[in-house]
Amino acid sequence: MNKAIISSEFQLLQDRICKALENIDGSSLFVEDKWEREEGGGGRTRIIQNGSVIEKGGVAFSMVEGIVTDGMKTQMGIKGNEFFATGVSIVLHPSNPHIPIIHMNVRYFELDNGDYWFGGGIDLTPHYIIPNQAKEFHIGLKKVCDKYNKEFYPKFKNWADDYFYIPHRNETRGIGGIFFDHLKPNSESSKEDIFNFCIELGDTFSILYKYQVNCGKDILITNKQIKWRNLRRGRYVEFNLVNDKGTKFGLVSGGRTESILMSLPANASWEYNYLPINDSKEKQTLDLLKKGVDWVMLKKS
Amino acid sequence: MNKAIISSEFQLLQDRICKALENIDGSSLFVEDKWEREEGGGGRTRIIQNGSVIEKGGVAFSMVEGIVTDGMKTQMGIKGNEFFATGVSIVLHPSNPHIPIIHMNVRYFELDNGDYWFGGGIDLTPHYIIPNQAKEFHIGLKKVCDKYNKEFYPKFKNWADDYFYIPHRNETRGIGGIFFDHLKPNSESSKEDIFNFCIELGDTFSILYKYQVNCGKDILITNKQIKWRNLRRGRYVEFNLVNDKGTKFGLVSGGRTESILMSLPANASWEYNYLPINDSKEKQTLDLLKKGVDWVMLKKS
Numbered sequence: 001m002n003k004a005i006i007s008s009e010f011q012l013l014q015d016r017i018c019k020a021l022e023n024i025d026g027s028s029l030f031v032e033d034k035w036e037r038e039e040g041g042g043g044r045t046r047i048i049q050n051g052s053v054i055e056k057g058g059v060a061f062s063m064v065e066g067i068v069t070d071g072m073k074t075q076m077g078i079k080g081n082e083f084f085a086t087g088v089s090i091v092l093h094p095s096n097p098h099i100p101i102i103h104m105n106v107r108y109f110e111l112d113n114g115d116y117w118f119g120g121g122i123d124l125t126p127h128y129i130i131p132n133q134a135k136e137f138h139i140g141l142k143k144v145c146d147k148y149n150k151e152f153y154p155k156f157k158n159w160a161d162d163y164f165y166i167p168h169r170n171e172t173r174g175i176g177g178i179f180f181d182h183l184k185p186n187s188e189s190s191k192e193d194i195f196n197f198c199i200e201l202g203d204t205f206s207i208l209y210k211y212q213v214n215c216g217k218d219i220l221i222t223n224k225q226i227k228w229r230n231l232r233r234g235r236y237v238e239f240n241l242v243n244d245k246g247t248k249f250g251l252v253s254g255g256r257t258e259s260i261l262m263s264l265p266a267n268a269s270w271e272y273n274y275l276p277i278n279d280s281k282e283k284q285t286l287d288l289l290k291k292g293v294d295w296v297m298l299k300k301s
Numbered sequence: 302m303n304k305a306i307i308s309s310e311f312q313l314l315q316d317r318i319c320k321a322l323e324n325i326d327g328s329s330l331f332v333e334d335k336w337e338r339e340e341g342g343g344g345r346t347r348i349i350q351n352g353s354v355i356e357k358g359g360v361a362f363s364m365v366e367g368i369v370t371d372g373m374k375t376q377m378g379i380k381g382n383e384f385f386a387t388g389v390s391i392v393l394h395p396s397n398p399h400i401p402i403i404h405m406n407v408r409y410f411e412l413d414n415g416d417y418w419f420g421g422g423i424d425l426t427p428h429y430i431i432p433n434q435a436k437e438f439h440i441g442l443k444k445v446c447d448k449y450n451k452e453f454y455p456k457f458k459n460w461a462d463d464y465f466y467i468p469h470r471n472e473t474r475g476i477g478g479i480f481f482d483h484l485k486p487n488s489e490s491s492k493e494d495i496f497n498f499c500i501e502l503g504d505t506f507s508i509l510y511k512y513q514v515n516c517g518k519d520i521l522i523t524n525k526q527i528k529w530r531n532l533r534r535g536r537y538v539e540f541n542l543v544n545d546k547g548t549k550f551g552l553v554s555g556g557r558t559e560s561i562l563m564s565l566p567a568n569a570s571w572e573y574n575y576l577p578i579n580d581s582k583e584k585q586t587l588d589l590l591k592k593g594v595d596w597v598m599l600k601k602s
Contacts, residue, residue, distance in 0.1 A: 033574065046574045058573065080458035168552040169563075197341075202408075230568065247430060251469040251543060260469075261539075264571040267531065268538075271567065272348045272359070273334065273559045 426475030
């Protein structure tokens with residue numbers, strides 16, 4: 001279970017996910033942009049556009065290595081001289097407002113001093129929150145977590161609530177999901193266990209998303225819903241550019257801008273002080289964008 | 302020339318600018334949103350939307366006071382227990398891609414330990430850079446600067462080049478303008494001189510913008526140009542949310558989110574790795590988005 005194996009397994013994961021997403025979309029295919037990094041490593045950024053389901057999305061694999069910069073030492077609080085990092089990152093923006101935006105990431109980080117860890121997560125950003133669908137999503141995540149460690153889901157669910165939060169809006173980005181970082185072997189889990197957990201999470205991604213897509217894809221859409229989708233995309237942009245530690249770190253540390261910002265939607269809107277009317281679907285969604293909702297235990301309606 | 306007078310003069314400046322912009326637009330009027338801040342002070346955020354020239358814009362006055370937080374001490378490097386801040390901020394997003402986005406700000410900051418200073422600037426972000434128009438803009442700014450201090454324009458022009466820069470794109474936001482901060486009285490300028498400079502700069506704003514509007518407003522537009530405008534707006538969003546120190550400080554220090562983010566356009570676009578073709582107007586614009594262009598000395602073409 002060395003870094004070369006992890007990196008090559010992540011590439012295979014990327015392959016499987018792209019294939020599954022092409023099946024879900026049914027019309028568009030991924031286009032690959034291969035890149036190399038002067039300081040070491042490179043990646044395969046795969047973009048899908050103008051599909052029948054996905055308007056703009058990316059599934060990116062990268063494997064980079066190099067010298068630990070002062071910025072990394074300060075921002076990540078790490079010790080060591082050289083690092084190795086590999087991972088798969090996904091963001092999908094569907095065109096239908098009744099299908100949620102989804103994000104996934106699994107990553108592995110290793111230092112030349114022998115320290116290493118895994119990180120990752122999946123979270124969902126519905127333009128319209130449908131509680132039953134949110135429940136299904138969280139149940140799916142809990143199932144994968146529970147297989148490895150019963151403490152994972154509650155811990156990683158809260159972590160996602162905290163991470164995917166927009167303080168200046170006092171809103172969560174969506175209904176959360178799971179988020180974890182610095183996951184290392186201990187008496188309960190070996191390195192291989194954690195790796196397997198990451199891979200299984202990755203393979204669960206397209207199954208969970210397929211369910212969400214099927215729930216929403218045949219719902220007819222109105223101009224009002226398109227407008228709302230674009231405003232919610234605006235919030236997604238705000239989170240990613242203002243609050244997301246990963247994006248910020250990538251941009252300031254000289255990461256590949258186009259690969260980092262593949263997370264942004266094809267378009268987004270802003271309107272001064274837009275407030276949806278009471279009792280509207282839009283207002284119901286806003287009211288659910290908060291931390292601490294126990295989606296798994298939600299009563300089915 | 303105390304803070305009450307400065308604040309009230311800034312309100313009058315806001316009134317004059319809004320009136321001038323309503324004349325320039327010719328169809329839409331500003332709508333005022335008055336707000337108060339629990340900790341002290343408040344503002345008048347004025348928004349104009351869907352005009353014949355301006356698609357979305359704001360002219361905001363604010364006057365806030367309160368306790369200097371630890372965050373302010375660290376980020377602004379200031380000493381003192383209580384602060385007072387007042388200013389006028391403007392961002393205008395025109396609908397016609399041949400009219401530039403414009404930004405202006407004048408501000409006054411005072412601490413209870415007696416320290417105080419002015420800051421501000423005007424800068425232009427054309428979707429399509431027309432060198433002769435860029436030259437006119439900079440000549441106009443130089444004229445105001447030179448009246449007060451011959452050193453202002455070269456110093457503040459370079460400051461704008463450095464400030465309105467997007468490192469992760471290796472692009473300036475637009476053609477710059479002037480930017481200054483911590484401007485205090487010295488042997489050459491009294492407090493009143495600096496204040497008058499800020500007010501005159503504010504009153505020059507609408508004159509300079511009227512010229513830019515007139516140059517572009519009757520040019521017919523194509524879908525391709527609209528697409529390019531939206532991609533450039535995407536960069537504007539990136540700068541404001543990732544790089545702009547003022548926006549970041551406002552958002553993390555608990556400023557009024559809607560007033561801070563009135564700077565965002567009605568819509569913006571992103572496309573993976575979009576590169577304009579060689580010799581196109583779009584490519585010519587990209588090639589001019591760099592620091593150190595001496596617009597004033599540019600030969601007229």
